[in-house]
Structures are given as C-alpha cells and as structure tokens.
C-alpha cells in the first residue's frame with residue numbers, strides 16, 4: 001500500500017516508519033514524505049533514504065485551510081497514495097481531507113488518549129500526577145485526537161521526571177507502535193475478505 005507520511009518537523013516517527021518499511025514483508029511502502037514547512041528536518045532524512053519528498057507550505061495560504069488541503073490532496077493523488085500517516089504534522093485538518101481519507105489516515109499522539117488531547121502532553125501529565133503516560137496511534141476523525149484507537153503503549157512516570165525525560169521515554173515507544181499500527185491497517189486493507197469467504201463455505 002502506497003503510504004505518505006505528513007510531517008512538520010524533525011520526523012523521528014517518519015524515520016521509524018521508513019525503517020520498518022524496508023522489510024520486504026512489511027505491508028506498506030512509504031512512497032512519499034510531505035511537509036507543510038520547507039525547514040522540516042525530516043525532509044533531509046527522507047531524501048537521504050531515497051524516498052520522494054514534497055513541500056506544500058501552509059503559510060502562503062494565510063489561513064485558508066481548505067485551499068492548502070486541496071493542494072496537499074493534489075500531490076497525494078499525483079503520487080497515487082492510498083494511506084496517510086500524520087507524524088508530527090502540526091495542522092488541524094478540515095472535513096475536506098478527513099472525509100477523503102476516512103479509515104485511511106493515522107495519527108500518533110504523545111499521550112494515552114483519551115487523556116491529554118492537544119499540545120504539551122508531557123507537562124500536563126506531570127502536572128496531573130499520573131503514574132502512567134504513553135502514546136496512541138489512532139484513525140483520524142473530525143474531532144481532534146479522538147478517532148478509533150489502533151495501538152497504545154504505556155510508560156511509567158518516574159520520580160524526578162521532567163517533560164523532556166518523560167517525553168523521551170514516550171517517544172521511544174512511539175517508534176515501536178507506529179510501525180505496528182500502520183502494518184495493521186495496511187495489512188488489513190490489502191487482505192481479501194477471507195472471513196466472509198469462510199463463512200459462505202461452511203465446513204463439511
């Protein structure tokens with residue numbers, strides 16, 4: 001399944017997906033890395049790995065989200081993309097893209113959703129005094145950070161943690177569960193409906 005990874009920054013989750021997809025048995029191919037900022041660090045990583053990159057800057061659209069998303073959609077179509085992974089893509093999406101990619105767009109979020117949607121999750125987890133924190137991969141729906149959950153990993157909050165140390169512990173787990181969740185969705189989508197076939201052919 002031809003998959004695009006959308007980024008705005010350093011792209012460590014994107015790099016984890018690229019690494020996983022190097023395995024010929026992995027069910028998704030990272031066919032494009034698209035950034036909404038030309039200075040996204042992940043672009044250089046992707047280029048070095050030989051993956052096509054594209055930049056659709058959001059700034060020139062001056063808040064016209066629909067127009068920016070239409071430009072993004074055009075690039076995705078030009079690259080024949082079938083699955084999308086948001087990986088640190090710092091844009092709120094409109095129903096335009098969410099609707100077109102329903103069930104085919106994943107996001108990674110650095111908390112155990114439904115706890116701590118939104119920004120600054122590690123500082124907020126520390127302030128709340130939770131003893132477990134973590135990360136979530138979910139399908140993207142119109143409500144931010146609220147779609148069906150595909151995978152989660154939990155990490156302990158340790159005495160003396162600050163947002164940076166806790167965030168690093170969470171990030172290491174993000175790099176584990178995002179490739180797992182993408183494989184789940186890509187493998188599922190590529191598999192013929194075997195269960196239906198089995199049901200219509202009852203055992204003798």
Ligand code: GRF
Nearest residue numbers: 010011012013088108109110
């Ligand atoms: C990650 O913590 C991810 O969960 C959040 O943004 C961060 C992106 O990091 N959505 P990276 O660009 O993948 O390194």
